[in-house]
Amino acid sequence: MVTLHTFQRQQVQQLTDFDQISELLLQPRTMIWLDLEQPTDAEIALLREEFGFHPLAIEDALQMHERPKIETYPGYYLIIFYSVEYDAKQRTLQFLPVALFVGANYLVSIRSGPVRHVQETLARWQSNGYMPGYQVSSIxxxxxxxxxxxxxxALDALGEQIDDIEDEIFQRGRHEVASDIFTLKKDLLLLRRIVAPERDILNVLLRQEVRIFHPRELTYVRDxxxxxxxxxxxxxxxxxxLSSALDSYLSLQGNQLNQLVKVLTLWSIILMSCSLVAGIYGMNFALMPELxxxxxxxxxxxxxxxxxxxxxxxxKRRRWW
Known part of the structure; x- marks a missing residue:
């Protein structure tokens, strides 16, 4: 799936003739947004021929598990961000990389699946009320x-899930709580591995090491x-x-185990006392008065x-059970 949009004179237009890309790139006042979803070989060739992207940059953009980063190439930049969606049925996070080629008057986005933020961003631009200026940096x-x-x-959904786990810890028969905790910790770890590099990307943009944003736009980037x-x-x-919840769960399980061991120990003492009497009367002595x-x-x-x-x-009086 491929869509091509142009931004000119405060209007957004969708084009179907990709032969116009070469001409549009020569027009500084016209901005191009080419969005590719699961690009085909022909569309990948379009990136090499029309935009002149480096083969290694295209390879990084097509990777499913590429680390978030920003790289500088002659005349353009490659930025990799991740879209995060919360799956309510599976109660897990879904991560989808979005590769962005940023040039002087174009933006090329490559993704392996549907990312609703693309359409939402276009809708905001079409409403002409999102952010001043029609530049690639603004888009x-x-x-x-x-x-x-x-x-x-996504974080709010995870927070609610953590609240549910804390409530379930003290419910009997919830042996899968530990599994839920480890699943959540894994999702949070993956999310942090994405957010931390993305924060570094914006830090690079704020320090103007890569000049994409105009100084007046840095306030938005800083936000x-x-x-x-x-x-x-x-x-x-x-x-x-989650670590505290896991400690509480393990502590509760340990307390329950200790209580069970204590009850079994008390019953063992009672049975041992009865066994003592049975053992005495079970001895084979001829001169036992009660025999x-x-x-x-x-x-x-x-x-x-x-x-x-x-x-x-x-x-019972000692409160041992």
Whole structure:
């Protein structure tokens, strides 16, 4: 799937004739946004022939698990960001890389699946009320800002899931709580591995090491940078909460095990006491007074019952069970 949009005179137009790209690139006042979803070999060839992208840059853009980064090439830049969606059914995060080629008057986005932020950004531009200026840097900011804003939605969903886990820890029969905790910790770790490099990307842009944004636009970029800092802090906080929840769960499991061992130990003491009486009367001595008495057997059982009840009452008063 490929879409081509032009921004000219505060209008957004979608083009279908890709032969016009060469002519449009020669027009400084016309901006091009080429969006490729699962590009074919012909579309990849278009990137090499029309835009002159380096083969290694195209290879990085097509990778599914490329680390977020920014690279400088003659006449353009390559930025890799990640879109994050929360899957409510699976209760996990879905990560989708978005590769962005940024030139003087064009933006090329490459993705392996649907990213709704592209259409949302176009809709904002068509409404002509999102951000002043019709430059590539403004479009790039609008897209990155939409992607980063969704991180908060994903974090809120994870926060609710953590609250549910904390409530379930003290419920009996929830043996899968530990599995849920480890799954959440894995998602948060993956999210942090994405957010931290993206924060470095914006830091590079803010320091003007790569001149993409005009100085008056840096305020907007700094706002996105602050969002990523807040997201990083929230991720660290959630990971600490999960670690505490896991410790509480393991402690609770240990307490339950200790309680079970204590109950079994008390029953063992009672049974050992009864076994002592049975062992004494089970010895094969000829001169045992009770052996020939008619009340000897009931006396032995009564003695066992008395010892068992007495020990049970003693343990109960001591609050050992």
């Amino acid at each position: 790039l900011y609008a897209l990155i800002d939409a992607i980063v804003d969704d991180y908060f939605v 996105v940078y602050d969002h990523l800092v807040r997201i990083t802090e929230s991720i660290d906080l959630y990971r600490d909460l 020939e008495q008619p009340w000897g057997y009931p006396f032995a059982l009564g003695l066992m019952l008395t010892i068992a009840v007495g020990l049970a009452i003693y343990f």
